[in-house]
Amino acid sequence: MKEKFTVTPWEVSGLVDYDKLIERFGTQKIDNDLLERIKKLARDSHFLLDNGFFFSHRDLDKALESYEKGDGFYLYTGRGPSGDMHIGHLIPFVFTKWLQEKFNANLYIQITDDEKFFFKDDAKFEEIEKYAEDNILDIAAIGFDPEKTFIFRDSEYLGKMYPIVMRIAKKVNFSNVRAVFGFKNETNIGMIFFPAIQMAPCFFEKKICLIPAAIDQDPYWRVARDIAPKLGYPKTAAIHSKFLPSLQGPEIKMSASLKETAIYLSDDPKTVKEKIMKYAFSGGQPTIKEHREKGGNPEIDISYQWLSIFFEPDQKKLKKIYDDYKSGKLLTGELKQILIDKINDFLENHRKQKEKAAKLIDKFKYNGNLAKKMWNL
Numbered sequence: 090m091k092e093k094f095t096v097t098p099w100e101v102s103g104l105v106d107y108d109k110l111i112e113r114f115g116t117q118k119i120d121n122d123l124l125e126r127i128k129k130l131a132r133d134s135h136f137l138l139d140n141g142f143f144f145s146h147r148d149l150d151k152a153l154e155s156y157e158k159g160d161g162f163y164l165y166t167g168r169g170p171s172g173d174m175h176i177g178h179l180i181p182f183v184f185t186k187w188l189q190e191k192f193n194a195n196l197y198i199q200i201t202d203d204e205k206f207f208f209k210d211d212a213k214f215e216e217i218e219k220y221a222e223d224n225i226l227d228i229a230a231i232g233f234d235p236e237k238t239f240i241f242r243d244s245e246y247l248g249k250m251y252p253i254v255m256r257i258a259k260k261v262n263f264s265n266v267r268a269v270f271g272f273k274n275e276t277n278i279g280m281i282f283f284p285a286i287q288m289a290p291c292f293f294e295k296k297i298c299l300i301p302a303a304i305d306q307d308p309y310w311r312v313a314r315d316i317a318p319k320l321g322y323p324k325t326a327a328i329h330s331k332f333l334p335s336l337q338g339p340e341i342k343m344s345a346s347l348k349e350t351a352i353y354l355s356d357d358p359k360t361v362k363e364k365i366m367k368y369a370f371s372g373g374q375p376t377i378k379e380h381r382e383k384g385g386n387p388e389i390d391i392s393y394q395w396l397s398i399f400f401e402p403d404q405k406k407l408k409k410i411y412d413d414y415k416s417g418k419l420l421t422g423e424l425k426q427i428l429i430d431k432i433n434d435f436l437e438n439h440r441k442q443k444e445k446a447a448k449l450i451d452k453f454k455y456n457g458n459l460a461k462k463m464w465n466l
């Protein structure tokens with residue numbers, strides 16, 4: 090039977106079965122041995138690994154091996170600036186910062202303003218540019234090492250990338266990208282060429298490139314890995330996360346056109362409260378009396394899921410919330426309030442960091458000298 094979910098770089102729909110997705114994509118599960126190895130080398134652990142949110146990989150073991158040998162690896166991730174960023178978009182960057190810190194790695198962050206222009210029929214480039222600049226500040230707010238991080242917009246940096254883009258484009262034919270990305274005859278040729286641009290940073294340095302991102306971006310890395318040996322580079326490695334579910338539940342996509350499906354980094358405390366209280370799917374019972382008697386179901390409760398994925402890294406506190414909700418001691422409104430407070434604390438701090446980042450931004454952005462040093466231009 091065909092499973093009823095879709096995961097592509099442009100569409101995630103249905104209830105994703107992550108074990109099946111590993112089979113479908115041909116990636117590897119992050120098993121305990123690998124987890125222990127990361128922890129040993131990082132001399133630390135990260136809650137997004139411990140809770141299984143980063144769950145799959147390609148050649149992560151090879152990247153670690155290269156680090157053990159002293160050759161190391163570099164990091165690459167990115168963002169398509171189609172609108173304001175939501176919490177889900179930020180998670181890969183939070184994890185990437187940890188990897189950079191623990192493995193002392195160079196990091197390239199690609200802002201695909203071109204992709205979003207090609208992809209959205211009614212996209213105005215001036216608007217995408219505005220989002221790109223604001224998204225860059227949100228990303229810089231995460232606190233990457235300014236000496237080792239280069240954030241760039243495709244529309245501004247493509248000239249420098251073009252030599253490697255050309256070599257990639259020559260090795261990939263139309264039937265190949267059509268099969269991987271589902272392009273059709275009507276697809277505009279910007280989209281058809283675009284994979285060569287998203288793959289380019291996989292070949293910025295002559296060492297293993299490790300990409301932290303949600304698993305929707307994996308099709309690019311599949312093609313990059315196929316051509317890597319032909320270009321004389323090591324195969325790209327990736328570490329994949331699951332998706333933070335939308336407020337309405339995992340089967341509804343977080344969407345910029347339906348603002349109540351997600352919490353945006355720009356949402357003020359009142360909006361956060363309203364959205365969670367009104368929309369966050371609840372595993373509670375219809376009445377307080379029934380809830381006290383039967384208890385709630387944390388497994389399907391979105392507030393609990395958001396706490397367990399991102400907002401409550403403390404496993405002891407999380408277990409208490411789980412037990413109290415399941416027994417009926419904790420009511421749905423109380424559980425939601427715990428999440429609201431966590432989100433608002435997080436966003437308040439994020440906005441402070443974003444203001445500080447604005448002052449540092451020239452260090453990260455279009456820093457030709459840094460790129461030259463990092464990338465060996």
Ligand code: TYM
Pocket residue numbers: 098165166167168169170177178179180181199200201204287300301302303304305306330331332333334343
């Ligand atoms: P974009 O802007 O769609 O997504 C940015 C990053 O967020 C991840 N992501 C999520 N993670 C957790 N929960 C979610 N609900 C969720 N939705 C999206 C994405 O996987 C991504 O890591 N084409 C890319 C931009 C890009 C890129 C890259 C991304 C260029 N180079 C290299 C990752 C790595 C895009 O439009 O991402």
